[in-house]
Each structure stands twice: as structure tokens, then as C-alpha cells.
Amino acid sequence: MNSFGQVFRVQIFGESHGGGAGVCIDGCPAGIPLVLDDFNNDLRRRKSGAKGTTPRLEGDLPEIVSGVYRNHTTGAPITILFRNENTRSADYNRLIAMPRPGHADFTGNRKFGGYNDPRGGGHFSGRITLGLVAAGVIAKKIIAPVLIDAQLIEVGGSKDIPTKIAEAIAEHDSVGGLIHCRINHAPVGWGSPFFNGLESTLAHILFAIPAVKGVEFGAGFAAAAMKGSQHNDCFIDASGKTLTNNAGGINGGISNGNEINIRIAVKPTSSIGKEQTSFNFETQTMETLYIGGRHDVCIALRVPVVVEAAAAIALADCCCLNTNHE
Numbered sequence: 305m306n307s308f309g310q311v312f313r314v315q316i317f318g319e320s321h322g323g324g325a326g327v328c329i330d331g332c333p334a335g336i337p338l339v340l341d342d343f344n345n346d347l348r349r350r351k352s353g354a355k356g357t358t359p360r361l362e363g364d365l366p367e368i369v370s371g372v373y374r375n376h377t378t379g380a381p382i383t384i385l386f387r388n389e390n391t392r393s394a395d396y397n398r399l400i401a402m403p404r405p406g407h408a409d410f411t412g413n414r415k416f417g418g419y420n421d422p423r424g425g426g427h428f429s430g431r432i433t434l435g436l437v438a439a440g441v442i443a444k445k446i447i448a449p450v451l452i453d454a455q456l457i458e459v460g461g462s463k464d465i466p467t468k469i470a471e472a473i474a475e476h477d478s479v480g481g482l483i484h485c486r487i488n489h490a491p492v493g494w495g496s497p498f499f500n501g502l503e504s505t506l507a508h509i510l511f512a513i514p515a516v517k518g519v520e521f522g523a524g525f526a527a528a529a530m531k532g533s534q535h536n537d538c539f540i541d542a543s544g545k546t547l548t549n550n551a552g553g554i555n556g557g558i559s560n561g562n563e564i565n566i567r568i569a570v571k572p573t574s575s576i577g578k579e580q581t582s583f584n585f586e587t588q589t590m591e592t593l594y595i596g597g598r599h600d601v602c603i604a605l606r607v608p609v610v611v612e613a614a615a616a617i618a619l620a621d622c623c624c625l626n627t628n629h630e
């Protein structure tokens with residue numbers, strides 16, 4: 305559903321072309337300093353505008369509707385709303401009969417019996433990640449001094465990001481990307497095995513980010529080709545620091561005090577400018593599909609800050625859970 309977390313509980317809402325999108329956070333500790341300017345940096349990083357991102361420009365101005373008084377969180381639920389201002393819904397009319405390959409038009413329509421909002425992808429739009437980023441700003445404050453840094457390291461399988469973006473634009477196509485997320489200064493002991501181990505919790509929220517198709521910790525899939533003698537991380541001091549970090553900072557679902565290392569694969573945008581075929585459910589025939597609307601050529605360009613927010617929310621929940629047990 306649309307809620308995540310056990311103590312620091314985040315509920316996202318909204319649609320791409322509805323009234324707006326946002327987040328409601330319950331279980332946030334009281335007394336955390338919070339002003340609107342705190343959101344600026346992370347919201348700017350998610351914004352479109354760079355080459356390879358959607359031409360749809362939105363103000364993305366947060367409205368704090370509840371849970372903050374005199375520039376501090378109150379302990380009551382915090383609601384943050386972003387109003388939609390720049391919508392062009394007619395672009396999506398045709399996609400009701402002819403779903404986009406790779407998008408959620410077909411699955412959303414079937415699951416919700418045709419009552420889903422198809423405009424701009426509705427609730428399946430990347431716009432929903434605004435609420436995640438806003439909650440992430442607060443979560444980052446809760447987990448400080450834990451530091452999360454996510455960077456785009458590859459696009460289309462290459463480190464030459466501008467060239468791959470330019471190629472995809474020229475071909476009216478799209479391109480995927482790889483994000484590296486590093487989390488430092490997490491204490492030993494976060495994560496609650498069995499089902500709420502740290503890998504499970506992080507993977508759960510990271511896979512909720514639209515277009516994320518792969519998440520690996522430490523050596524990840526490469527571990528399957530390694531020997532134990534290569535993969536084992538040898539301890540080098542009393543704090544639990546290890547010589548290598550193939551585990552990605554987590555053992556048994558519990559943070560081990562080393563850097564938490566995650567790689568996230570983001571797929572190429574499904575809405576492409578190239579002609580494709582799809583099934584027309586009205587005429588019951590295969591037809592050529594031209595997708596209108598405004599789209600990111602490379603979603604991964606905008607996802608690093610969303611990854612940071614998602615990781616921060618998961619860690620804030622672990623942190624609050626740990627505090628509750630003390």
C-alpha cells in the first residue's frame with residue numbers, strides 16, 4: 305500500500321495531474337528544527353531542467369499543513385503538500401485504450417477496474433517521489449550524524465554520462481542508469497531480523513521507487529562467483545571495522561559499523577519518442593503507438609536524491625525502533 309515504516313511511518317499520496325502530491329509522516333519525534341528552507345537543496349536535486357530530464361517544470365513548493373509549530377516538529381502527524389501547477393492531461397487520453405509498453409497503464413487499469421487516474425501516469429508517476437524527498441529531509445535530521453550520499457555513476461552502461469544522454473535524445477529513445485549509495489557513520493546494530501533486517505528494509509523502500517529494477521548490497525550479484533576466502537570481510541579492529549566490505553556493511557540483517565554500500569539500477573524511461581506497437585483494447589488490434597506528453601529521457605538523473613531520501617526514511621525507522629527498545 306502507500307505506507308512504510310513501523311515507528312517513523314510515512315504515507316505518500318497524490319497523482320501527477322491531480323490536485324497535488326505529498327506525504328504524511330506519523331511517529332516523527334517532537335522538537336526537530338524544521339523550516340521550509342530545509343527542503344530547498346534536496347527538492348532542487350529532484351527537479352527537472354537538466355539535459356535529459358522532462359520539459360515539465362513545476363515550482364515544487366512545499367506547504368507544511370500540519371505537525372510543525374514555531375519551526376519545530378510537534379510530535380503530531382506532519383503533512384507536506386506540493387500542488388500540481390503544470391499539467392497537460394490531453395496527452396494521455398489515447399493511453400487508456402493503448403497502454404504504454406513498460407509503464408503501469410495496463411496493470412493499474414486492470415487492478416483498479418479502470419478507476420485509476422491515467423493522467424500523467426496518475427499515482428504511478430515519478431512525481432509521487434516528491435513526498436519521499438520531503439520525508440527524507442526530516443529523516444536525515446533524525447539519523448544525523450549518519451551521512452547518506454547517492455551519485456549517478458553510469459548511464460546506458462557507460463561512465464560517459466553526457467554522451468549517453470545526448471545519444472538517447474538524438475535517437476528519440478531513453479536510457480537507464482546506475483546509482484551508487486554510500487551510508488557512513490551508521491552504528492552497529494540497526495536492523496531487526498528476521499523480516500525487518502536492514503537489507504530487507506532498505507530494499508523494500510528502494511524497490512518502491514518507480515523505475516528501480518535492481519538493488520544490490522556490497523559485492524551483490526558478483527558474490528555468487530566468489531569463493532568464501534575472497535568474499536569474507538576480515539575484522540581489523542575492536543570496532544568491527546573490516547579490511548574489505550563485500551557484505552556492504554550489513555551482516556545478518558544488522559548494520560556492522562562499516563560503510564553501507566548499495567547499488568541501484570534504474571531502467572530506461574518507458575515513455576519514448578520512438579514509434580512502438582501496442583494492443584488497442586478498443587479496436588482489439590495491434591497498432592502503432594506514438595507517445596505524447598513530456599518525459600524524462602533518463603530517469604536516473606533525478607533519482608539519486610530520491611534514493612537518499614528512501615534510505616534515510618528506512619534508517620530513521622530503524623533508529624526510532626532502536627531508541628524504543630533502549
Ligand SMILES: Cc1cc2nc3c(=O)[nH]c(=O)nc-3n(C[C@H](O)[C@H](O)[C@H](O)COP(=O)(O)O)c2cc1C
Nearest residue numbers: 407408428429430514515516574575599600603606
Ligand atoms: C523521478 C522519476 C521520474 C520519472 N519520469 C518518468 C517519465 O517522464 N516518463 C515515464 O514514462 N516514466 C517516468 N518514471 C517512471 C515511472 O513512474 C515508472 O516506470 C512507472 O511507475 C512504472 O513502474 P516500474 O517502472 O517500476 O514498473 C519516473 C520515475 C521517477 C522516479
